[in-house]
Amino acid sequence: MLFCKEYPIVRKTLLSMLAVAALLGASAPVAAQEAKNLLVVSFSGYDKMSGDIDFFMKLVGNPQVSAGWEGVKMMATMQGLGGIDPAKPWGAIVQTQGDQFPITGFIPVKDFAKMKETLTSMQVEMKDVGDGVSQISAPGRAVFLKEKGGWVFIGPSPEGLKTTPADPTALLGEMPKRHNVSVRATVKNVPDEFRKMFLAELQKGAAAATQQNPGESDEEYAIRSGVTKRMIQSMVAAVNELDELLVGWGVDRTKGCTYIDFDITAIPGTKLAANFTSMANATTNLAGFNLPGAAATLSAAGTMSDEEVADTKKMIVTFRDKIVKDLKAEGLDGNELQQATQIIDDLFAVVQKTIEGKKSDIGAVLMLSPDAATLAFGSVLADGAKLEKAVKQAVAMAGKDEPGVLQIVKFDAETYQGVRFHTLSIPAPNMPPEAVKFLGNPVEGVLGVSDTNAYFAIGKDAVKTLKQIIDKSKADAGKAIAPGQLTISATPIAKFAQAAAPPPVQAGMGIVVQALEQAAGKDKLTITVKAIPNGASGRLEIEEGIIKVLPLLAPAAAAPGAPPPAGGPFGE
Numbered sequence: 001m002l003f004c005k006e007y008p009i010v011r012k013t014l015l016s017m018l019a020v021a022a023l024l025g026a027s028a029p030v031a032a033q034e035a036k037n038l039l040v041v042s043f044s045g046y047d048k049m050s051g052d053i054d055f056f057m058k059l060v061g062n063p064q065v066s067a068g069w070e071g072v073k074m075m076a077t078m079q080g081l082g083g084i085d086p087a088k089p090w091g092a093i094v095q096t097q098g099d100q101f102p103i104t105g106f107i108p109v110k111d112f113a114k115m116k117e118t119l120t121s122m123q124v125e126m127k128d129v130g131d132g133v134s135q136i137s138a139p140g141r142a143v144f145l146k147e148k149g150g151w152v153f154i155g156p157s158p159e160g161l162k163t164t165p166a167d168p169t170a171l172l173g174e175m176p177k178r179h180n181v182s183v184r185a186t187v188k189n190v191p192d193e194f195r196k197m198f199l200a201e202l203q204k205g206a207a208a209a210t211q212q213n214p215g216e217s218d219e220e221y222a223i224r225s226g227v228t229k230r231m232i233q234s235m236v237a238a239v240n241e242l243d244e245l246l247v248g249w250g251v252d253r254t255k256g257c258t259y260i261d262f263d264i265t266a267i268p269g270t271k272l273a274a275n276f277t278s279m280a281n282a283t284t285n286l287a288g289f290n291l292p293g294a295a296a297t298l299s300a301a302g303t304m305s306d307e308e309v310a311d312t313k314k315m316i317v318t319f320r321d322k323i324v325k326d327l328k329a330e331g332l333d334g335n336e337l338q339q340a341t342q343i344i345d346d347l348f349a350v351v352q353k354t355i356e357g358k359k360s361d362i363g364a365v366l367m368l369s370p371d372a373a374t375l376a377f378g379s380v381l382a383d384g385a386k387l388e389k390a391v392k393q394a395v396a397m398a399g400k401d402e403p404g405v406l407q408i409v410k411f412d413a414e415t416y417q418g419v420r421f422h423t424l425s426i427p428a429p430n431m432p433p434e435a436v437k438f439l440g441n442p443v444e445g446v447l448g449v450s451d452t453n454a455y456f457a458i459g460k461d462a463v464k465t466l467k468q469i470i471d472k473s474k475a476d477a478g479k480a481i482a483p484g485q486l487t488i489s490a491t492p493i494a495k496f497a498q499a500a501a502p503p504p505v506q507a508g509m510g511i512v513v514q515a516l517e518q519a520a521g522k523d524k525l526t527i528t529v530k531a532i533p534n535g536a537s538g539r540l541e542i543e544e545g546i547i548k549v550l551p552l553l554a555p556a557a558a559a560p561g562a563p564p565p566a567g568g569p570f571g572e
Contacts, residue, residue: 036189038101039094042175042182042248045108046086049180052251056258059547083114085150089176091168096191104161105154106168112147133158175248179261182248187239188267199239206232219322226315241270243534256522256544265535273534278303279483280531285453286378287479288472289363291465295492298364300484304355312355320348339397346390353382363473367465368492370499373438374459376466378473384449388420391447408442414463417470419448419455421463434500483536484529490546491516491523512549519545 088108146161210225246263266272282301361380399406414421424445440460448455457466498509523545
């Protein structure tokens with residue numbers, strides 16, 4: 001037919017896909033062993049995928065890409081989608097059966113005769129091999145099809161199609177509703193021999209990685225090997241205790257965003273499952289870092305296990321020993337070394353006591369505007385008074401050799417809402433004028449310490465920003481939050497970049513700023529981790545404002561100050 005003559009790539013692509021399917025499941029099923037699901041692949045179906053891609057085309061506004069997508073849809077609809085049901089999902093399942101990995105794909109059909117007619121029109125050879133099974137000759141291997149109950153099942157052998165589920169969507173569960181494309185791996189069903197092979201290679205790599213390197217000190221080796229061993233232990237636990245992994249991509253047209261999900265679950269009752277459970281019900285006393293208008297915010301809260309506390313304390317002791325050894329190599333006299341060692345011991349005692357509390361709670365925020373930049377950070381703290389004492393002693397000791405240090409530090413400058421402020425004022429005579437505009441000169445910093453928390457801020461509005469954080473944190477004390485979240489807002493970053501850029505680039509950045517402002521606040525990239533039963537779920541979400549401006553960045557960079565070509569950011 002004309003369709004195949006004009007679009008031979010369609011036929012070639014279809015046959016290649018069928019060949020891949022056949023190769024993945026090249027071996028016939030082994031009836032003597034029970035088949036277990038290993039991988040499940042889900043495709044939401046033509047209608048949903050087509051609608052979501054249309055949504056993207058409108059956001060991007062690229063006429064060339066949009067025209068290409070319209071051509072693809074036209075090719076599909078010219079053949080009536082080949083008898084395929086556009087409203088239902090597609091899928092494939094890879095099973096493990098002994099040392100075999102049979103694969104079966106399934107496609108929803110409204111009219112199987114129409115589908116066969118379409119394949120024939122594309123010069124795909126088909127023949128009936130009995131029992132309702134048709135054979136297609138794909139490059140390198142034959143592929144077999146069988147229609148049953150409105151579904152076409154695809155496999156590498158007729159035997160593999162003898163038993164097919166009445167409703168294959170039960171294998172997909174919620175996958176096609178959550179995602180356009182997703183893959184779920186059942187890790188616990190990986191055959192033992194493959195699991196043992198992987199662990200053997202892992203242990204072999206660990207043995208090589210934990211060898212002491214030439215010139216590496218004993219302390220450096222202890223730190224590096226300790227971290228490596230803990231990573232290996234975590235990987236071994238994951239191999240033995242993971243239940244399922246899921247990765248999926250989706251679109252939320254109502255919210256105006258696209259996202260990628262990563263779900264991980266452990267086998268119930270395992271240590272790994274217990275670790276995941278500890279992520280649930282996270283609360284924070286540092287919610288104030290989520291300031292309105294921020295360029296970026298970070299929050300993380302949770303509970304450490306006894307094992308994590310013990311491992312971390314061991315690492316802290318190793319770090320402490322290395323620092324003390326380095327101090328001894330500095331040639332300090334006896335009194336100076338004793339004083340410096342005491343300061344280090346006090347600081348590490350604060351860290352150790354904080355870890356023993358098992359509570360993790362941190363927050364950070366970056367504030368950007370066309371004339372200011374401020375960064376702030378905060379964390380739970382076990383013994384604020386001891387921290388302050390150690391810092392004051394360290395500054396006093398440094399001031400003996402460098403008196404100027406004492407001039408830039410002001411202890412107990414102010415107490416605000418129970419938080420004691422110690423300020424820094426750092427002169428920067430060689431700072432470029434562009435940096436002075438955003439940071440000021442001298443650069444201001446503030447350390448805030450209470451009995452339960454420590455804060456640090458630096459930048460043009462350090463004290464003001466920290467007070468806002470403290471006020472908001474007090475108002476939202478004990479607030480329930482996700483165990484981890486990073487949010488980046490493009491609009492304040494773009495405005496800051498425009499103000500910081502040289503004049504030739506500012507006009508191009510102005511176009512980006514204008515596009516982001518038209519997105520009405522939907523300008524965020526967010527990474528969120530939340531607890532799910534026996535596991536955790538992570539999501540990377542990108543809102544429509546960022547999607548819109550991505551095509552604008554290349555022209556702005558290629559031709560600074562010039563407006564985008566007519567017809568869109570890439571021209572006609």
